[in-house]
Amino acid sequence: MLSVQTSPVTTDKPLAIDAGQLRDVSAPVAHRHRLQAPSWNHRAPLLDGFMHLTEIQPGMLLRVADVHDRYDLTSRAELPAGVKIALVLDGNAHVRFGGRAITLGRDEPATDRAVAVTLARPERFVRNGRAGGHERTVTLTLTPAWLAANGYAWQPDPRTPPHLTRWTPSPGLLGLLEGVIDPGVLSAPPRTRQLRLTGAALSLAGEALAAAFDGVTATGTEAPVTSDRRLRRLIRLIDGGAELPSTQARLAARLGMSLSSLQRQFRSHYGMPLGRYLRRRRLAAAGEAIRQRGMNMETAANLAGYTSAANFATAFRREFGMPPSRCRGALQAD
Structure with a gap:
């Protein structure tokens, strides 16, 4: 299967991330991105750290981020239909999918460290950053086409709100993800980097989708899976x-x-x-x-x-x- 690497922001060491870079790295996975911070002058960088986005396979996009907020930053965007998987390795992430607000973090209960969100339709997304806050996260976006090609086609009612499934990531997965969210790995030659990121992305998808689609979901209802x-x-x-x-x-x-x-x-x-x-x-x-x-x-x-x-x-x-x-x-x- 053909794949293309898309890295609007590819950094080999921590640096200041401005609004343009932040929008660029978000463009392949979110639309209508807006940024707001009360004391921000619209020229200064918003974050310190690094972010990297790669299309692992057609319709599977992996983003890794290790950032510190300079401001009380609110990021708003529209997420397309599909599955969004988020896992926090360190720090905390305060986010909202449609009307569902959640906090993910290492200091939260084990089941609140990782979440798979099924979106039946485009939904509003909000991230609330806090000045001085730290977030070390891995996010995986799976489009409906990728899900269908891999046996996870579903036909949700477009009126269905976002469905959140929390699960406890395995120690092996956490170790694997810690190994790739590293500037040394991200600055490796493209083929080497792609192999490392692909292994991590597929392992993350495997655990998250097993929780979200196999058997009974967190709300006690069967995940609606169909195929054509x-x-x-x-x-x-x-x-x-x-x-x-x-x-x-x-x-x-x-x-x-x-x-x-x-x-x-x-x-x-x-x-x-x-x-x-x-x-x-x-x-x-x-x-x-x-x-x-x-x-x-x-x-x-x-x-x-x-x-x-x-x-x-x-x-x-x-x-x-x-x-x-x-x-x-x-x-x-x-």
Whole structure:
């Protein structure tokens, strides 16, 4: 499966993080990001520390952060549908998913150190930082498409509020995550870094999803899991590259479905339009070609379905929060 590394903020040592960097590292996993701090002059850095975001697999994004708040900072954003997994290794995180406010932290009860949040629809997210506060966290974002491709497709009622499942992470998982949230690991050559982060992300997903989807959830109700073989086949065809250039009409014909039915079912199962998923995967494939083969921008634009390199660069930045030229920087670093 193709993957693309997206690191809007990649730091090898603790440093000051300003509003632009904070928005960049949040762009691939959250929308409409707003920042507010009573005594902040909008030019000074907001955090001290480092953050790193990587797309482990298509639709699986891992963010690690070790930061200290300079201000009483309130961050607001909109999270897309899917599953958000958060684990605090040190310090405390005061967050809100929709109308559900929680505090995660090492000093909290064991079951309040980690949470998996199932979002049936886009939801408001709020983080309340406190001046002098410290947060050492690992966050994993899983899109509906990733969940479906890995056997976790679900068809929630869009009126359903966020569902929170708390669980106690194993000592082995905690040790693994402590090993990767380190500037030395994050500054390693890209291939080495990606292998380390991939192992950590898959282990985190395994424990969290076992708690959130297997058996009875924290509220005593069965987690709603469904599957559609044709849609799962579609995800495999797209992510494998075989049908990435295909039109939606061709994909529908390949699956023996009408175009309207395919579009309706895809949005219902995965929480996003088929066209948006195709665009993201094409852009990711182009970014990977730049990173691995040094492909020029014009050829990469054509691979992604754009006739203009400028339009391709604009779409890439909008989707991943960074210019495609940064992928070439990753190739040189390797």
